[in-house]
Amino acid sequence: MKKSDNTIKNSYILQEITETLENNDQNISNNIINNIDEIIKNSKIEQETLSNLLISRIIIYKKNITKLDKIILQKLKDKSVDNIKQKLDIAFNNKMNELTKSTSLNIDYTILQKLLIQQNFQKADQLTQKYLCELSNINKKNNRNWLYFTDIQLIPKEDLFTIDLLWKIYSNNKFGISIQKKVWIMNNKNWDKFLDKIGWTQKGVIKRYPNDFIWKIDAPTGHLPLFNQLRGNQVLYHLFKYTSW
Structure with a gap:
């Protein structure tokens, strides 16, 4: 044939x-x-x-x-x-069964899946930030397109789990929020060491978006998705604290 x-x-x-x-x-x-x-x-x-x-x-x-x-x-x-x-x-x-399905906002993540399959990590990162803002409902309150640490608790855990899991699946456990959390814990929750380890800083200075970041699979473990560290570590800290997986 x-x-x-x-x-x-x-x-x-x-x-x-x-x-x-x-x-x-x-x-x-x-x-x-x-x-x-x-x-x-x-x-x-x-x-x-x-x-x-x-x-x-x-x-x-x-x-x-x-x-x-x-x-x-x-x-x-x-x-x-x-x-x-x-x-x-x-x-x-995974621990999917431990999460409450009734909290999901039923966002369709197939576009994110396709971008990750294609390893179009920059667009996947941008879409991830958009999803998180939608999930925290801040778009309906104002025109802000970034998260405050107080927004984190508004994100349904099931959706956060799904986004994180898709990043892990299509990076072979290299990218994702829970991967970043593991790197943070492995570095004794020291933010300077953590940010250097995942490649967000150079000589202690936050890299410039987007050109200084690596949008390929050979980026450091935990490099993606990005969060705006220019506003400090509070958002990421509360995100790590909020995730139970």
Whole structure:
């Protein structure tokens, strides 16, 4: 079979899988199982597509986990390449069930997911700041587009968890608020050491936005997402204090 024929066939298989998931169909045919095995075995692109589909459904859209979700997840963990296994481990070995879903404002994070998949970290960072402002409701109160430390407690924890988790998934645990918190704790909560370690300062001076920051995956651990340290450390401190994961 030609490569183009394989691509068309895989597209049909993925469409069938998606429809079965959306319909929450418990009657899963052997044909679907065999097709899942085939595309996972033969194509890294389809492995990526299936893993991103699960992340979108379960983490972003908060869909109930179906029998087929579990089957796909297990098969991906068993047969996919290492970086996809790591992504799935980060995504689904978490404390999501400890958070209250009723507090979510139901923001659609698929655009953030796509930017992170593309490693367009600068736009993902800008969108993250926009989301946090929306979640704290400050846009409705005034035209301010940055956070005060008093705004942090207004952000629903589930949404904050989702944003953080997406950053961790698509950076292989290198970026994210909880990653920054770990670096801060590892440096004995010393702000000067912490800011130097994550690459936000140079010789004790805050770097200039955006050109002095690194928008690539090889940035220091915890480098992204950014917060405006020109207003001090209070916002980040209260964010670390607020996160329980």
